[in-house]
Amino acid sequence: MSDSKEFTLKEVSEHATKKDLYMVIHDKVYDCTSFVDEHPGGEEVLLDVAGQDGTEAFEDVGHSDEAREILDGLLVGTVKRMPGDPAPKSHAAPASSASGSSSSGGFGVGLYAVILIGGAIAYGAYNYMQAQQSAN
């Protein structure tokens, strides 16, 4: 298979049926047509990202090295970005993360603990100094 062919996102989007299914992952173009019926995760999820950038969907599942090897065999080319095309989807980018609240919740509890403990220490120190002063 040649990986030298370049596809625009528009060209990729024209292959979005079960019988002709292209997908972009990490800016490479894969022809998944032969694999749709064999995908252990089912054909539905592949059809969801047919003709589109499936990087996030693919990486979110945490596919094995074996899955990545299969992917290598399906490579047909690379994405040719045109002016105005959306930026490549990066798995690391938190932009579309829907659940950022859990970690900030944890931070909030930690922050309260720091304030409470800090306050208790300051209160103790204040009392101690008062006691010292009245002792003199």
Ligand code: HEM
């Ligand atoms: C052409 C691209 C893809 C290939 C070659 C591929 C390959 C595989 C392979 C080999 C497995 C078995 C487990 C493993 O080895 O990791 C798997 C599982 C799975 N895949 Fe994919 N996959 C692709 C795209 C996707 C996409 C875009 C999704 C979208 C969410 C997806 C969702 C899943 C899920 C949910 C499972 C788990 C199934 C289970 O354990 O019941 N896959 N895939």
